[in-house]
Amino acid sequence: MVHPGLNLRCRTMNYRIITSMLSILLLAAACRSDKSSNNKTSSPDRAPQSVTIPAFNRDSAYAFVQAQVDFGPRNMGSEAHKACKDWIVAKLKSYDLQVAEQNFPAAIYTNEVFPGTNIIGKINPDHPRRIVLAAHWDTRFMAEKDAKAEDRDKPILGADDGASGVGVLLEIARTIKDHPIDMGIDLVFFDAEDQGDNGGEKETWCLGSQFWAANLSAQNRPQYGILLDMVGAKGATFPKEAISLNFANGVLEKVWSLGQSMGYGGYFSNERVNQLVDDHLFVNQVGLPMIDIINYKNGFGHYHHTQSDNMEIIDRNTLRAVGQVVLAVLYKESVGAI
Numbered sequence: 001m002v003h004p005g006l007n008l009r010c011r012t013m014n015y016r017i018i019t020s021m022l023s024i025l026l027l028a029a030a031c032r033s034d035k036s037s038n039n040k041t042s043s044p045d046r047a048p049q050s051v052t053i054p055a056f057n058r059d060s061a062y063a064f065v066q067a068q069v070d071f072g073p074r075n076m077g078s079e080a081h082k083a084c085k086d087w088i089v090a091k092l093k094s095y096d097l098q099v100a101e102q103n104f105p106a107a108i109y110t111n112e113v114f115p116g117t118n119i120i121g122k123i124n125p126d127h128p129r130r131i132v133l134a135a136h137w138d139t140r141f142m143a144e145k146d147a148k149a150e151d152r153d154k155p156i157l158g159a160d161d162g163a164s165g166v167g168v169l170l171e172i173a174r175t176i177k178d179h180p181i182d183m184g185i186d187l188v189f190f191d192a193e194d195q196g197d198n199g200g201e202k203e204t205w206c207l208g209s210q211f212w213a214a215n216l217s218a219q220n221r222p223q224y225g226i227l228l229d230m231v232g233a234k235g236a237t238f239p240k241e242a243i244s245l246n247f248a249n250g251v252l253e254k255v256w257s258l259g260q261s262m263g264y265g266g267y268f269s270n271e272r273v274n275q276l277v278d279d280h281l282f283v284n285q286v287g288l289p290m291i292d293i294i295n296y297k298n299g300f301g302h303y304h305h306t307q308s309d310n311m312e313i314i315d316r317n318t319l320r321a322v323g324q325v326v327l328a329v330l331y332k333e334s335v336g337a338i
């Protein structure tokens with residue numbers, strides 16, 4: 001299944017593919033990044049106003065991460081997967097979002113087919129100006145990078161790789177319920193992101209986002225998107241990743257410069273890294289600019305795809321840094337102040 005000698009930065013593509021992909025991406029970036037950076041000037045009738053940005057509650061976000069981990073590993077086909085889906089749906093409904101479950105057959109590379117569900121929650125569903133925030137809610141079915149051979153066939157808890165992004169999105173939904181916003185926001189929880197083949201095609205990953213992107217309606221389409229993946233670990237670093245840079249440069253720069261101006265430059269780094277195959281790739285490929293906030297520094301964290309991806313590596317301060325910056329983006333965007 002997994003080559004034991006591989007340095008498994010699992011979703012990092014090999015150099016040859018990166019080189020050829022980059023030349024294509026750079027061509028695409030020439031027009032697409034312009035488009036994304038023009039977003040902020042697309043409504044010249046809206047004069048920038050000051051806006052109050054609510055505080056992001058790190059303890060509540062942490063509790064949302066804990067609640068998912070408490071279900072156990074949420075790999076495809078498991079009871080915990082189904083229970084967690086129902087819990088996310090119920091949470092979103094409790095915060096008054098319009099919720100839909102987008103079902104699809106998740107055919108993973110092992111030749112198994114599982115029921116997959118993207119969960120889509122809408123805030124101000126009829127608002128014409130929209131941003132999409134996304135995370136994956138499934139967790140990996142094996143721990144191929146674990147030091148203990150006997151633990152590698154077991155599914156992981158995915159406290160960071162899955163639960164952290166979902167936890168931040170749920171806390172954003174909870175916050176907005178009490179602080180109405182003049183902006184449409186789609187929260188999308190992708191399924192079957194993390195069941196891919198390390199040595200295989202990139203399309204073996206991110207099955208939910210591929211399905212969502214392929215079925216994206218032109219009506220009320222978001223202007224851009226922000227993906228959160230592994231946003232809760234102690235000492236996380238979020239670099240400027242190549243797909244985000246090439247397809248959604250304007251979005252990336254405004255989010256990173258805002259994050260740095262808010263004092264979170266220790267997380268939002270100016271370091272550039274090669275592309276990481278993640279849900280945002282497939283969303284960008286259908287012309288919707290989406291950046292990825294993902295913990296990566298000389299590789300993924302030590303816990304990545306191991307049994308150590310548990311609550312011990314989660315830090316409330318990291319969750320807050322990400323959640324507070326994303327909230328600031330949303331509220332500033334709502335008044336044209338970014």
Ligand SMILES: [Zn+2]
Nearest residue numbers: 140161194305
């Ligand atoms: Zn993963």
